[in-house]
Amino acid sequence: MKRKKNGYYRIRAAVLKAFSFVFKAVMAVFFLFPFYWMVTTAFKTYGESILFPPTLWPETWTMDAFRDVGQRIDILYYLKNSVIVAVSVVVLQLFINIPAAYGFARYEFRGKRFFWALVMLAFMIPTQITFIPVYILFSKVRLLKTLWPQILPFAANAYGIFLMRQSFMQVPEELVEAARMDNAGEFTIMTRIVLPMSRSSILTAEMFSFISTWNSYFWPLVMTNSDKIRPVTLAMQRLQDANQGLEWPILMAANTLVVLPVLVLFLALSSQILKSLGYKGSK
């Protein structure tokens, strides 16, 4: 290519480049449009939402849908449930996954390969397979009416252990040796050297735990018998059942409220996450 720099090839390259750019723009729209559609629908009146063909930009902006969400369900209450569950999972994981990942990354011990195989097995078993026995378990210990069934099963997370082990292993041995020379205890080495150097992957793992718990639907659906302990993802169902015809602006308004925290979190951290994810994937 480099050798053929005559006019024809230059024009062809320019046309290809323009074409590629336009197609990229189309793709960006394709991936972002649904969110635009969600937000604009949320601000439409019911009458406008069912017009055909639909209006791309709301003719009259109204907050009615958001007000109706609040009137039909106590959305703040369900949001609170979601926050309690997601934060508890993340905090518990910090105390359970980090030590486990550290143990697998930096120690040799009898049975290590066996235990690691178990972690990998746990990684591959979806909760959709284990839910029936876990449900029975929680009903036996009478915890079904609490938030525990949504928290405890996720306190140990095989994927998180896997990600963090990778990054703990990449801390250079020489650094650790040097610290040992200085008579640093094992705990000091972990908290002062290894953990700070792996900060970005710990952050990524924890953020993903938060988001996947926040977004979960299947697990709370099978683990909760009463409305009082349901997260907001499930509460939205009641907006749908509550009336005969589907009122899309109301549904979209509720979804906007659920999606917003995650979107903001991502936009704030996006570059860091993309970098650390790509890095993980390549190892």
Add this chain to the structure above:
Amino acid sequence: MSRMKKEERNENAEKKRGVSRFTPYALIGPAMALMAVFVFYPLADLVYLSFFDYNLIGKKKFAGLGNYKVLFFVKTDFWEALSNTAVYTGTVVVLSLLLAVLFAMWLERDSLVNRFLQKSMFTPYLISMVSCAYIWSWMYNDDSGILNAMLAMFGLPLSRWLNDSHIALFCVAAVAVWKSLGYYLIIVLASVRTIPPEILEAAELDNTSPVRKFFRITLPMISPQLFFLLITITISSFKVFDTIQVMTGGGPGNATDVLVTYIYRYAFEMNARVGYASAAGTVLLVILMILTFVYFRMLGRKVYYQ
């Protein structure tokens, strides 16, 4: 091995620092205990329950292989759920991998535009499946959905999307691809970028065609990541539930009923036939095990490891 020897040498020093033989077990202990309670015990219990008639309230009655007999030979709806799941998984796996590789080749250069597109594509990955399902149900809506409006704009016949039993499953599959493609792209792209430039340059000097370069160099070099994705996408497709439950509820008819909606329905909605649902769950478990094993056997050898 050398590491083991070093450990031995350091043993005395380790004792001084407060490391005993039990330290590693103490570190992994809590995590392993939790997994034992919430993953391994339930696995065994699931298989055990599948041999019983049990409805959560009454006593367990041993049924032998009775549940499996009903599953495979008496009812036809299980076969339907099974084949729907297979079609769904096949569609999602093929489309996701193909598109992820195509996009990765297309967006290989690190530029501002490419980075923006990558970010846009990643956004849906973070949004809950439920919200995505609601948003797409709204766009697929027959009467006032945006997709039909677009078809109308181009003068094309309108589609019934989720209400058309021939395409409903594919409509749901499209949402799954749309949602996760950005994540798969990041992984493929990162691995494409780790290919040493010297190799590609050498190929260019030899006047290798781009197509040949792709199949002979790029594809083998990124095969470990593709292999990882193949397993991840297969598992996540086999466990599809949220979108189906919100968008179609398994309908129209049984056209989008999949394994997990099937298990859920029998375990919690139809008089809690827990034993029967467990048998279906065991089948899902066995399928996942076999698929993973086959992947490792068939593809593991062909994958290029650095």
